[in-house]
Amino acid sequence: MECFTHAGSSAVGVCQVCGKAVCHSCVVDAGVAIVCSEVCAKEAVDLHEMNQRGKKIYGIGVANPRIPSGVIAWLLFAAMFGGFGIYQSVVNREPEWFFLAFAGILIVIAIIAYRRAKETGLQC
Numbered sequence: 485m486e487c488f489t490h491a492g493s494s495a496v497g498v499c500q501v502c503g504k505a506v507c508h509s510c511v512v513d514a515g516v517a518i519v520c521s522e523v524c525a526k527e528a529v530d531l532h533e534m535n536q537r538g539k540k541i542y543g544i545g546v547a548n549p550r551i552p553s554g555v556i557a558w559l560l561f562a563a564m565f566g567g568f569g570i571y572q573s574v575v576n577r578e579p580e581w582f583f584l585a586f587a588g589i590l591i592v593i594a595i596i597a598y599r600r601a602k603e604t605g606l607q608c
């Protein structure tokens with residue numbers, strides 16, 4: 485592969501922004517990527533910044549991703565109905581199956597939501 489600007493010089497890499505081949509004399513190290521010019525260097529830094537923010541928003545590459553908020557909501561509902569079910573069971577001296585079963589279903593939904601969130605890598 486030849487340099488895009490200098491015919492005859494063999495390319496050492498490809499600009500990460502515009503895709504042009506660059507040789508030793510015109511390659512620019514933008515810090516985050518190898519680019520062909522100062523214009524592309526700025527673009528590369530912006531793109532890198534955008535990627536980093538995107539990763540944070542979606543929790544990509546986070547060592548200890550927090551539990552998705554949707555899952556927390558389901559678990560809260562489950563705790564509410566489960567707690568009420570247990571309370572009613574104690575007060576009435578017989579299991580309040582409706583609320584206990586409902587809490588169980590909510591926990592299953594929470595687990596499904598958690599698995600789906602893990603699969604897609606989304607944190608919401």
Ligand SMILES: [Zn+2]
Nearest residue numbers: 499502520524
């Ligand atoms: Zn370029």
Ligand SMILES: [Zn+2]
Nearest residue numbers: 487490507510
């Ligand atoms: Zn060149």
